[in-house]
Amino acid sequence: MITAITSNANTKAAQVDEKFGRCAYFALHNHATGETEFIDNPHKNNKGGVGSSVVEMLANREVTQIVAIEFGPKAKNLLEKLSIQMIVPENKQITIEEIIAKIK
Amino acid sequence: MKKIVIASGKGGTGKTTVSIGLHQTALKDLNREAVLYDFDVEEPNDHLFYQELELKKSIGLTIPIPQIDEEKCTFCGKCKANCSFNAITLIPKANIAQVSTELCHSCGACVLVCKDEAITEIHQPIGEINEFGQNGQILLKEGRLEIGLPHQTALIRQFKKSHIDRSKVAIVDAPPGTSCPVVHSVEGADYVIAVAEPSPFGLNDLKLLVEVLNDIKLPYGVIINKADNDTEEMEAYLKKQNIELIAKIPYDKNVAEGYSKANKQSIIYDNNLKDEFLNIWNFVAKKINL
Numbered sequence: 001m002i003t004a005i006t007s008n009a010n011t012k013a014a015q016v017d018e019k020f021g022r023c024a025y026f027a028l029h030n031h032a033t034g035e036t037e038f039i040d041n042p043h044k045n046n047k048g049g050v051g052s053s054v055v056e057m058l059a060n061r062e063v064t065q066i067v068a069i070e071f072g073p074k075a076k077n078l079l080e081k082l083s084i085q086m087i088v089p090e091n092k093q094i095t096i097e098e099i100i101a102k103i104k
Numbered sequence: 105m106k107k108i109v110i111a112s113g114k115g116g117t118g119k120t121t122v123s124i125g126l127h128q129t130a131l132k133d134l135n136r137e138a139v140l141y142d143f144d145v146e147e148p149n150d151h152l153f154y155q156e157l158e159l160k161k162s163i164g165l166t167i168p169i170p171q172i173d174e175e176k177c178t179f180c181g182k183c184k185a186n187c188s189f190n191a192i193t194l195i196p197k198a199n200i201a202q203v204s205t206e207l208c209h210s211c212g213a214c215v216l217v218c219k220d221e222a223i224t225e226i227h228q229p230i231g232e233i234n235e236f237g238q239n240g241q242i243l244l245k246e247g248r249l250e251i252g253l254p255h256q257t258a259l260i261r262q263f264k265k266s267h268i269d270r271s272k273v274a275i276v277d278a279p280p281g282t283s284c285p286v287v288h289s290v291e292g293a294d295y296v297i298a299v300a301e302p303s304p305f306g307l308n309d310l311k312l313l314v315e316v317l318n319d320i321k322l323p324y325g326v327i328i329n330k331a332d333n334d335t336e337e338m339e340a341y342l343k344k345q346n347i348e349l350i351a352k353i354p355y356d357k358n359v360a361e362g363y364s365k366a367n368k369q370s371i372i373y374d375n376n377l378k379d380e381f382l383n384i385w386n387f388v389a390k391k392i393n394l
Contacts, residue, residue, distance in 0.1 A: 046190055047189075047190065048189060048190055048207050049189070049190030049191060049193075049204060049207045050190075052190070052193045052204060053190055053193070055193070055195075056193050056194065056195055059195045059197070059198065060195060060196070060197070074204065074206075078193065078195075078200070081198065081200065082195065082198050082200070
């Protein structure tokens with residue numbers, strides 16, 4: 001199982017990024033290996049359709065759970081179809097490290 | 105025949121007043137054949153000024169939107185790679201292959217490149233063209249976008265391509281602003297009249313429109329409407345930019361009242377604007393041999 005978390009930098013000390021489709025990085029936490037990989041968001045500067053593009057990318061990387069502050073309508077629609085769980089943290093300033101500790 | 109487009113960067117400056125004024129001047133005072141076109145497809149309201157006309161014809165418009173047959177699709181990704189608008193989503197493991205109708209520009213590229221014959225185009229309604237007239241003559245045509253759809257430009261493009269009567273003078277009431285629907289409305293005009301009001305907002309938005317018109321290299325001039333305030337700053341700007349001032353229409357509360365009742369008789373004839381519009385017509389006529 002892989003959890004994707006929007007992240008404003010590529011370290012575990014970074015905070016969850018307030019944007020979903022246009023976040024700077026995604027932290028991909030692999031529950032089986034316990035490893036966390038940071039990937040650059042290649043769609044962050046696209047003109048339109050960012051939400052769908054990001055969902056497509058994450059789904060094709062076998063992500064089954066996403067942590068973000070907010071999800072747009074197009075992204076939400078697709079995520080529901082794909083049965084990918086959406087998680088919104090209560091604390092908006094939470095770090096990637098703290099999120100990983102919580103979802104373990 | 106010639107096409108005059110009335111535009112403005114800011115809403116509410118008097119595009120419709122000028123459009124109707126010129127249309128009536130052509131028909132009634134000069135005995136010319138002219139058709140008014142309402143391109144403000146999100147909120148077409150010129151017809152409110154023409155209660156005497158009947159709705160003669162309503163023509164539905166559609167755009168082709170591709171649909172992907174997920175059974176036939178092999179998820180090769182060619183359609184997605186050739187889509188300039190990020191409208192296609194492909195998720196093979198979930199068998200999802202879909203096109204976002206909001207993002208699709210109906211360019212047809214995906215249909216061309218699909219080797220699986222999995223993509224067909226359906227005709228999605230986007231709005232209509234309504235034609236109003238009397239005594240066998242069409243005098244007003246409006247474009248009307250279906251509420252909530254983002255296809256202003258597609259509708260205006262079809263309107264321009266197939267619904268303009270080339271045998272008569274065309275007076276086009278453009279939507280406000282400076283984005284795609286406006287660009288498509290003014291493109292191909294023989295002359296553009298930019299209507300501005302002398303306020304800081306009016307000047308700011310006029311400057312934006314001027315940038316667009318210079319960019320597309322269209323002949324244009326400016327009408328300063330509601331010219332009771334200080335028009336000095338706006339006139340100084342026009343002079344500096346070498347832009348022709350067509351006319352200044354003074355502010356008149358009675359005209360505003362006539363407008364609020366959608367009474368074109370009151371706007372043009374009861375309040376002495378007849379000569380203003382005749383002068384504007386003559387100015388433009390001289391420019392483009394109307």
